[in-house]
Amino acid sequence: MEIRWLGHSAFEITTDEEIKILIDPFISNNPACNIPVEELEPDMICITHGHSDHFGDAYEIAMRNNSIVISNAEIALFLQRQGIEAVSMNIGGSVFVHDIKITMLDAIHSSDIDFVEEGAVPGGSAAGFLFTLPDGKKIYHAGDTALYGDMENIIGHIYKPDILMVPIGDKFTMGPFEGALATRWISPKAVIPMHYNTFPAIGQDPVVFSNFVKQLDPSIDVVIMNPGEIYKPEIFNQEED
Numbered sequence: 001m002e003i004r005w006l007g008h009s010a011f012e013i014t015t016d017e018e019i020k021i022l023i024d025p026f027i028s029n030n031p032a033c034n035i036p037v038e039e040l041e042p043d044m045i046c047i048t049h050g051h052s053d054h055f056g057d058a059y060e061i062a063m064r065n066n067s068i069v070i071s072n073a074e075i076a077l078f079l080q081r082q083g084i085e086a087v088s089m090n091i092g093g094s095v096f097v098h099d100i101k102i103t104m105l106d107a108i109h110s111s112d113i114d115f116v117e118e119g120a121v122p123g124g125s126a127a128g129f130l131f132t133l134p135d136g137k138k139i140y141h142a143g144d145t146a147l148y149g150d151m152e153n154i155i156g157h158i159y160k161p162d163i164l165m166v167p168i169g170d171k172f173t174m175g176p177f178e179g180a181l182a183t184r185w186i187s188p189k190a191v192i193p194m195h196y197n198t199f200p201a202i203g204q205d206p207v208v209f210s211n212f213v214k215q216l217d218p219s220i221d222v223v224i225m226n227p228g229e230i231y232k233p234e235i236f237n238q239e240e241d
Contacts, residue, residue: 007032007227026056047071048143049111050123074124101132107145147178152185164188167195169202180212190221
């Protein structure tokens, strides 16, 4: 399995079965991303909420690759009206796409679709996604969110993801300390910070986040990535050994 960070909250996950999952495809207008849109050929695209820096190039990428889009009901309807194959779901529900179980979990954030000509239109509820792969490994993309208690009570105690992607940019989401506390509550084997340094307003030093995590739980592997970098989780190889 490989995880490639495309900057901001955009990730490409390639499973052992060669299924490509693209999350929050903010690519062409993303100053942190140097990957051409044309390079991305996902089997599925998951959109956490309607803001332009997360919806991004979803329409163009889905049209070119005939990708399935997974999102909340409002964003799915918006895409379906434009001829995109979109699977609608809502908080707490799960769907299976390409043998991957996708569970939509809560995120405390807004979600209006803010890039249409008529101004912002309702975009449903913001969310995060838990991906349960065919071999049982779990990856949780928290989306844009504040810190909230169910990260410990539900996500940490019930879903138990192996890998976490968590925002640390502050202002619009959690900052480094809150992101570290969420990481401690969820208790993954590895965490990847995201949604920082794309713009000056969310400038952060990820080492500060890493230090907080290590103070709270030194057993968690903090993976600080550069945009375009690929992470091949060694935590799974260690388990197999």
